[in-house]
Amino acid sequence: MAGVIARRARRQRAFRWAVLVVLGVFFALPMAAMVEFSTRTPGTWSLLANWSRLDETYPALAEGIVASLEQAALTALLMLVLLVPTAIWVRLRLPRIRRLVEFLCLLPLTIPAIVLVVGLAPVYAWVNYLVGGSALTLVFAYTILVLPYAYRAIDAGLSAIDVTTLAEAARGLGAGWLTVMWRVVLPNIRSAVLSAAFLTVALVLGEFTVASLLHRTNLQVAIEFLGKSSATVSVAVSLTALLLAFVLLLLLSLAGSSRRAKK
Amino acid sequence: MSSGARLRGAASLLGTVPFFAYVTIFLIIPTLVVAIGAFTGDGGHGFTLDNLGALGDAYILAAFGRSVVLSALSALFGAVLGGLLAYAVSTARPDGLLRRVVTALSGVLAQFGGVTLAFAFLATIGLSGFVTVWLQDHTGVNIFENGVWLFELPGLVLVYTYFQIPLMVIVFLPALDGLRPQWREATESLGGTTREYWTRVAGPLLAPAFLGSALLLFANAFSAYATAAALVSQGSPIIPLQIRGALTSEVVLGQANVGKAMALGMVVVVAIVMTLYSLLQKRTSKWLG
Numbered sequence: 001m002a003g004v005i006a007r008r009a010r011r012q013r014a015f016r017w018a019v020l021v022v023l024g025v026f027f028a029l030p031m032a033a034m035v036e037f038s039t040r041t042p043g044t045w046s047l048l049a050n051w052s053r054l055d056e057t058y059p060a061l062a063e064g065i066v067a068s069l070e071q072a073a074l075t076a077l078l079m080l081v082l083l084v085p086t087a088i089w090v091r092l093r094l095p096r097i098r099r100l101v102e103f104l105c106l107l108p109l110t111i112p113a114i115v116l117v118v119g120l121a122p123v124y125a126w127v128n129y130l131v132g133g134s135a136l137t138l139v140f141a142y143t144i145l146v147l148p149y150a151y152r153a154i155d156a157g158l159s160a161i162d163v164t165t166l167a168e169a170a171r172g173l174g175a176g177w178l179t180v181m182w183r184v185v186l187p188n189i190r191s192a193v194l195s196a197a198f199l200t201v202a203l204v205l206g207e208f209t210v211a212s213l214l215h216r217t218n219l220q221v222a223i224e225f226l227g228k229s230s231a232t233v234s235v236a237v238s239l240t241a242l243l244l245a246f247v248l249l250l251l252l253s254l255a256g257s258s259r260r261a262k263k
Numbered sequence: 264m265s266s267g268a269r270l271r272g273a274a275s276l277l278g279t280v281p282f283f284a285y286v287t288i289f290l291i292i293p294t295l296v297v298a299i300g301a302f303t304g305d306g307g308h309g310f311t312l313d314n315l316g317a318l319g320d321a322y323i324l325a326a327f328g329r330s331v332v333l334s335a336l337s338a339l340f341g342a343v344l345g346g347l348l349a350y351a352v353s354t355a356r357p358d359g360l361l362r363r364v365v366t367a368l369s370g371v372l373a374q375f376g377g378v379t380l381a382f383a384f385l386a387t388i389g390l391s392g393f394v395t396v397w398l399q400d401h402t403g404v405n406i407f408e409n410g411v412w413l414f415e416l417p418g419l420v421l422v423y424t425y426f427q428i429p430l431m432v433i434v435f436l437p438a439l440d441g442l443r444p445q446w447r448e449a450t451e452s453l454g455g456t457t458r459e460y461w462t463r464v465a466g467p468l469l470a471p472a473f474l475g476s477a478l479l480l481f482a483n484a485f486s487a488y489a490t491a492a493a494l495v496s497q498g499s500p501i502i503p504l505q506i507r508g509a510l511t512s513e514v515v516l517g518q519a520n521v522g523k524a525m526a527l528g529m530v531v532v533v534a535i536v537m538t539l540y541s542l543l544q545k546r547t548s549k550w551l552g
Contacts, residue, residue: 016351033393115486118300209377223379
């Protein structure tokens with residue numbers, strides 16, 4: 001029996017490494033190719049590191065980068081303001097409509113972004129009319145796009161703690177609802193809020209569909225536009241954006257798994 | 264219920280007004296615009312089935328067909344290769360470094376799509392890509408001898424597979440973890456071989472999870488737009504790109520609402536697939552939870 005198990009472990013190890021090597025090459029090759037491609041024209045990377053020169057040479061790209069960073073920050077903010085108090089409030093006071101809120105939050109998963117854009121076009125005609133056509137108005141649509149991911153993160157955080165007892169204890173000591181949310185519940189779901197914000201930033205930095213079809217700029221739109229004239233720079237910027245999103249999401253998932261491991 | 268309690272209930276509802284107002288404006292109304300627009304005539308009023316009828320046009324049917332083929336093929340490759348990778352990882356130590364790195368990377372790569380992914384593949388197997396040039400210089404093989412397939416369906420399948428495999432790892436790994444070693448031991452003590460274990464015990468147990476994951480991958484590929492948009496600049500081979508055409512060329516009379524009909528068609532397909540997925544998911548959590 002021991003021989004069988006040892007033989008199976010050996011076979012599994014061989015299989016494991018074969019699969020990992022083959023798929024590893026498949027996944028690493030495009031990354032390596034991006035590095036190679038972006039170093040074909042000397043000076044591409046030093047240009048990227050020099051903001052004022054980049055702004056001068058490729059103003060559209062610089063504009064897109066700034067727009068995306070602003071969109072990411074504002075979307076994270078709006079998402080948190082909208083979702084966190086609602087999620088806490090529904091758990092505490094309105095458990096009956098929790099399913100409805102969950103359904104609405106997860107709905108964007110079944111509505112492809114391209115379909116949402118079709119429906120958003122008339123809504124954005126009003127947005128244009130009321131607040132103008134700035135790239136920052138995309139934040140409204142992005143908050144909807146990130147809703148499922150943010151909701152799941154925050155809901156998981158709330159499920160892990162006993163919200164009702166915490167709130168009742170605080171209320172019993174004379175705290176108002178604002179104090180309960182801000183000083184009692186929020187500190188307890190800090191890591192969930194943080195992961196919702198991280199996911200939001202990563203998704204917004206990679207968003208292309210809505211921005212390009214509503215004729216507003218962001219990083220991805222700028223990269224795509226630039227790709228037509230100077231491929232090297234656009235591949236270099238793609239790689240940078242990608243690495244940034246990688247670092248964000250890797251930090252997130254490694255933090256998540258180490259937290260689970262501790263439990 | 265006393266009137267005081269009812270009043271308190273109504274007051275609590277007030278706390279959710281911002282959320283519901285926001286979701287109504289930016290999610291419900293757009294959804295209704297698509298659903299109603301698909302049945303509205305060109306002038307903006309009057310019920311009609313013409314837009315849905317236009318879905319029967321040859322070029323739209325062909326685009327739907329190509330979308331389905333693309334989604335099915337990339338889901339198949341993604342499910343098989345991702346399933347193998349997930350199994351390889353599941354045989355490693357559950358708390359080991361390998362597993363943590365692979366799951367973390369999968370989480371990242373499954374989100375990796377759009378313009379950056381298209382450019383990554385252009386840099387790899389584009390006309391002057393790294394691999395294309397290397398193969399041409401060192402082996403004399405021209406991978407585009409029979410036409411530049413990267414910008415057509417085969418290229419899209421390859422590029423989509425890149426984000427489908429990691430997604431498969433994420434959704435299929437929990438099911439593999441549900442397989443208990445005792446089941447294998449029980450099979451062996453009853454005289455079963457490895458082959459019998461896989462075809463008669465593990466296979467049937469994993470089948471709903473595998474099928475469900477493949478459906479999720481299908482929906483994922485079916486709704487994807489950005490990658491294809493960045494890769495394909497000529498023609499509109501698949502439905503999301505047809506919708507782009509209908510959106511950007513609203514000067515063509517009567518196209519706007521056909522776009523909404525196509526959008527509605529996409530939602531219907533995704534909704535059906537996702538419903539099947541959640542049914543299979545229930546079965547999975549019953550058997551392997």
